[in-house]
Amino acid sequence: MCTLALATVTAKGEPRISGVDGHFLHGRWHFGTARGAAKARHLATRSAVSAAHMRGEDLGVFTHGTVEILNPRGGEPAADWPDLLAYLKDFYGDDSFDWDKEVVYYRLHPHWMTVYASDVAKLTAASRS
Numbered sequence: 001m002c003t004l005a006l007a008t009v010t011a012k013g014e015p016r017i018s019g020v021d022g023h024f025l026h027g028r029w030h031f032g033t034a035r036g037a038a039k040a041r042h043l044a045t046r047s048a049v050s051a052a053h054m055r056g057e058d059l060g061v062f063t064h065g066t067v068e069i070l071n072p073r074g075g076e077p078a079a080d081w082p083d084l085l086a087y088l089k090d091f092y093g094d095d096s097f098d099w100d101k102e103v104v105y106y107r108l109h110p111h112w113m114t115v116y117a118s119d120v121a122k123l124t125a126a127s128r129s
Contacts, residue, residue, distance in 0.1 A: 001091065002061075004031060007050040008042035016042065022053060023091075029063060030084065032105040035073065040104050043067055049108060059117050065110035071100070078107070 004022035007015050018039055020031040029051055033039050043049070047066040054060045070078040071085075078084075085099060097103045117123045 002053045004029065005052045005054075006031065006039065008039045009046050009048060010042060011045070022051065023087075024061075025084070025087070028110070029108040030070070030105060031108070032088075032103045034102060035104050043069070043106065051108060057118055058123055059115070061113070061115050063108060063110045063113045065108050065112070067106040067108050070105040070107055071103075073101075073104070081105075 002022045002024065004020050005017055006020045006022075007017045009015055016038065020033060020039075023030045031051075047068075049065065049067055051063045052060065068078065069075075070081050084105065088105070089096075089099070
């Protein structure tokens with residue numbers, strides 16, 4: 001899990017940024033929020049987002065794209081939702097949320113993504129230890 005700064009847009013076109021737990025799985029960011037959160041309302045009508053994950057000055061991952069709702073209320077979940085839900089329950093705990101009513105999860109489909117690392121050798125050495 002990596003903390004993401006996630007930017008959404010209001011109906012007036014004003015940017016809003018907040019934090020989410022980002023899970024980078026199969027080349028895509030996955031994140032959730034409360035169903036009643038402002039970002040959930042924004043994403044229900046405007047699916048464009050920007051996300052940034054930064055580890056000090058060592059690493060930055062920057063993404064722009066659109067989101068897919070993985071577990072829509074009253075709708076058909078994504079085909080891989082059962083596997084993702086199992087992963088999330090393992091990570092957070094099976095009874096951390098009412099997974100059907102309290103939280104909504106998204107997958108960010110990037111149309112642009114880049115990574116910055118000031119010292120790639122230092123970063124990759126740290127990941128091996």
